[in-house]
Amino acid sequence: MATDPPSDTSDDTPPPSPREEGLLGRTTDAVTGALTDAAAGVGSLIGGVAGGVAGLAEGVAGRVVRSVDELGETTLRLGVTGLARSGKTVFTTALVDHLLRPDRLRGLAAVAEGRYRAAVLRPQPDDDTPRFDFEAHRDAISAGTWPRPTRRLSQLRVSIRYTPKSFWARQLGDTRTLNLDIVDYPGEWLSDLGLLAMDYAAWCRAVWPLLEANDPAAAEWQALTRATDPAGPQDEALARRLAGGFRAWIVGAAADDWAVRRIAPGRFHDPGDLAGSPLLTFAPLRPDAGEPGRETLWRLMERRFDSYKRYVHTQFFKAQFARLDRQIVLVDLPGLVAQEGAGLGAFTALLDDVLRCFRYGRAPWPWSLVSRRIDRVAFAATKADLVPSDQHDRMTGFLDALLFAGMNRARFDRAAVRTLALAALRTTSEQTVRRDGAAHLCLRGRPEGEAEEVLHHPGSFPAGPDHLGDAAQFRPLAFAPPATLGGGRALPHARLDHALEQLIGDALT
């Protein structure tokens, strides 16, 4: 499927002339030397502004019958699913900002058709959950910085008032309200969903091969773990040493390893109020020691592992994820590819573990009133502004291949699925640079931690997971939010409106 052009391509940042050394220093071989052309202002900014709703491949016809409260309002719970640093907080902030200020949502049919009236923030449904600090995140972005990594769960409700599509509704001036509930959480917690399917023995078997590689930073703990007899007594001091060493390992040197993240209990990263509790005082033991007796260390660890899973199930999964209506799955493809494919298999396995926890499809009426399932999903390659738009087709093709199994299950269960390359916040504009008769689309933006803009070409995005031999040719640069985002204007994005149309467009008809 061809990728739609980025829908929001207006460039409102007056481009200062690019810094020469920046261009030379960051441009890959393909365009090295293009500096003079670029400085002379060759080329144009991003081409191809998309209008309207392009290429909605799938659709579930008719209005959604979801939870309709006593005021006749419809409520949808949107799950933003993504591992750590995939872009959840930035996406949620940008999405809320655009709903409140829809000038750049031309790809949302209700906006394009003039039926979108306005949106407001309303009190969230769960009083025991902190509110998503939209204003602080929006301020951070407007000030040219990124929000901090998320440390706790939070929630927000946006209520959208719109005119239904039907002729009579329009004639009678009928309006309806859609409540959209969104939750933000630390990405590390997501790997816990994969753990829910394992018992303690299976978990130890999954961890053990990872200990074969000696990690100098965790040598003492690794030696202690190998030497510990699972059939030994329930020694609390030993349990604490093992758990402490395990935690240091998963948050330390091994933190960037996707295989380690797959087995890492999420709350070990930032235990908060759970610090020191038995719930977090467990660690893997040798899985090949035979059937352990009743009062052994193994049984102690097993009991705590089960308690941890129970906690995750009730506090996180059941409370937040079991009743989702819509889902967007965010994958930081530029970041993943920049690691040259290291651990790509483990990454895919981890995300697949997570996706298996969700229920997709549509229950037939009247069960649809009580049984909630995810019936529309968007799979998004995030940070698409770090890749020139003439390579966005490659990004979506890559994502299709990477997550084929999960997408296929959702499609089989009759959910409407769409893949797109998305920038929740577009940090770059584009400029064509000519060299040796060929035109190269380059990115212009301000690198993180720097004051001036540069012109940059990241190289070629690999055609798919099987082409990671080419990954060395792709070197994305981390850009900061443009310094000109204040002033009450909508944030620049790419295809956020197309994602919204996929996720809630049918609920605004």
Ligand SMILES: Nc1nc2c(ncn2[C@@H]2O[C@H](COP(=O)(O)OP(=O)(O)OP(=O)(O)O)[C@@H](O)[C@H]2O)c(=O)[nH]1
């Ligand atoms: N260029 C670009 N970078 C982005 C975008 N969204 C996120 N990023 C980058 O990715 C980083 C992580 O984004 P977050 O939204 O904080 O990611 P998260 O999934 O909430 O991460 P956790 O809270 O750690 O789970 C940001 O600090 C930015 O550096 C985007 O749309 N464009």
Ligand SMILES: [Mg+2]
């Ligand atoms: Mg976050």
